[in-house]
Amino acid sequence: MTPESRRIARVLLDSPLPQLDRLFDYALPAEFGEVPLGVRVRVPLRTAGRVIDGYIVDIDTEDDADRPLSEVDSVVSTVPVLPERLHRHARRVADRAAGSASDVLRLVIPKRQVRVEKAWTGESPAPVVEEAAAERSQEILDVYEGLVAVLDDGGRAAVEAVPQLRDGGEAWAQLLAASATRMLAAGRSSILIVPDHRDLDRLLTALESLVPGESVVRYDSRQTNPDRYRGFLRTLEESPCIVVGNRSAVYAPVEAGLVAVWDDGDPLLGEQLAPYVNARDAALLRQELEQSALLFAGHTRTTDVERLVAHGWLQDVRAARRVLPKVVLSTPQEMEQPAAQRMPSSAFLAARTAAAEGPVLVQVSRPGFSPSLVCAECRAPARCPHCGGPLGARHRGAVPVCGWCGRSARAWACPACSSTKLRLASSGSERTADELGRAFPGIRVIVADSAHPVERVDAKPALVVATRGAEPLAAGGYRAVVLLDGPRMLQAPDLRIGEACLRWWSNAAALAAPGAPIHLVGVSGAVGMALATWNQAGYARSELESRAPLHMPPTARVALVEGSAAAVSRALVALGELALPADAVLGPVPVDSEDVPPRVRALVRFDYGAGSRVATVLRAAVVAEAVAGRRGRARNAKNTLSVRLDILDPEL
Secondary structure (H helix, E strand, C coil): CCCCCEEEEEEEECCCCHHHCCEEEEECCHHHCCCCCCCEEEEEECCCCEEEEEEEEEEEEECCCCCCCCECCEECCCCCCCCHHHHHHHHHHHHHCCCCHHHHHHHHCCCCCHHHHHHCCCCCCCCCCCHHHHHHHHHHHHCECCHHHHHHHCCEEEEECCCCEECCEEHHHHHHHHHHHHHHHCCCEEEEECCCHHHHHHHHHHHHCCCCHHHEEEECCCCCHHHHHHHHHHHCCCCCCEEEECHHHHHCCCCEEEEEEECCCCHHHECCCCCCCEHHHHHHHHHHHHCCEEEEEECCCCHHHHHHHHCCCCEEECECCCCCCEEEECCHHHHCCCCCCCCCHHHHHHHHHHHCCCEEEEEECCCCCECCEEECCCCCECECCCCCCEEEECCCCCCCEECCCCCECCCCCCCCCCCCCEEECCCCHHHHHHHHHHHCCCCCEEEECCCCCCCEECCCCEEEEEECCCCCEECCCECEEEECCHHHHHCCCCCCHHHHHHHHHHHHHCCECCCCEEEECCCCHHHHHHHHCCCHHHHHHHHHHHHHHHCCCCCCEEEEEEEEHHHHHHHHHHHHHHCCCCCCEEEEEECCCCCCCCEEEEEEEECHHHHHHHHHHHHHHHHHHHHHHHHCCCCCCCCCEEEEECCCCCCC
């Protein structure tokens, strides 16, 4: 470096403002010495007149020492919390979703914990996989035809998990644990992503018998801040590890040899914060950048994954010898029975016979006693007089309570017929347990839902009434499974409700003991046949074929553009220069809100090939509106324009 030159640091600011989503040049004072890339710094923001956080992405020298540059205020820490691979991944994800890289990094980089950082050595010993664990992992992987080659060659696969219990745990958890163990034995890290804490606990249990505990790094919101930061620092080390966590774990800065996602259709894998990227999409982008092995495992197949299988981008991997659950559909005579008879005779007899031997699972759609009430005279839905929410009953004879605001409706009167009498319109988990307790005298009844979490039940006779997703594990598996409320579940106004129901039912069926009957009550048609034949991939293919002519996701990508009428109009005009199809834009239509000025919403449908151009134009529109707002054109408007890509269930 010549006397006339100086060091400059290119800094990514930690700011939610879209106009600041770029690298800024700052002079790096000589007194800071050698500064590693990726460290936290504090830098002045001239337009705001304050100092904010940021990360050094690059350091360079320049000869133009006369160019006016602000100096880096301070180096917060010498720990490189933003390695180049993490920045590259965050930038790629943000660009695809028309978002900010800092929003992505905020999901993965925890707040600094000084004591934890000072105690961190940065050199964990290389984990050792015992020979017995390696052999056990090989046995599990050999069940799936071609899976070992996918892992060793850095391939991509959609894996149909074996729907059964094995050695006291679920086969899917052992599949992911065995895959990560093989990678660890080869000296490579793995990232295992699951939807919720129940899946996380089951996966950690499966890993306990295969790998040393210090090689497993948890990555979930239940951790304390020090534990979360301690785990993050471990992922910065060169020593391989296995990262196990929820959706944000997909960004863990390890040099991953494997990224595996379990049950990618679960909505919990969709990020609820901007830029709203699903863990599945983030995993696809990571594999594209790093060429690691990629697995999407599940008992069912989402249309998103099936589209990639159909294009040959994912390999279809299944068990070499499939042993399928025994699913029984309702007969035509049972389908004609009154709706009041929730459990037909065949399912009732199967449950009674199985309950004498062990636990029986009864899946219902909703928790509580009676989640919804109707007028006893005209059958109109009972609504809260304060907020319009649905009224429900917590137990028989209880005062109706609103499901939205929680207020009691003691003096309720039907606005349609003025009747003051209410009728129970649905049965939740508690009411179902109450009814089955009377129908099965002498058999204990266990309720498992959000208010009564149950992780495991023993092998003694019992009726386990559980809501979807809250089913506990049973020792030896359930002796019978009864899936109730299927028609009610399928009536939800959701484009993907068929996929969702098939996923709920398949996951429950996988908890059954070998040969145990699984009764799907009141459901026929394509969804029922897909479960009965265990052909979830075929159902996903048929869904893709039906959505293609309508350009509905995932056959096309969909962007939601919302804001003031003028802002949305300007964004749509900018999109018009991309020569999208004439029917690409739906709307805009007014949004039911009290915002001033009124907000409108539009949907934009486009092919995957146009994705980068659409995202670039929409991101530029967001930045332009944000800058204009600061200059006064829309000073009174709040969030004048927002953009969200890859809407799963588009609805104007």
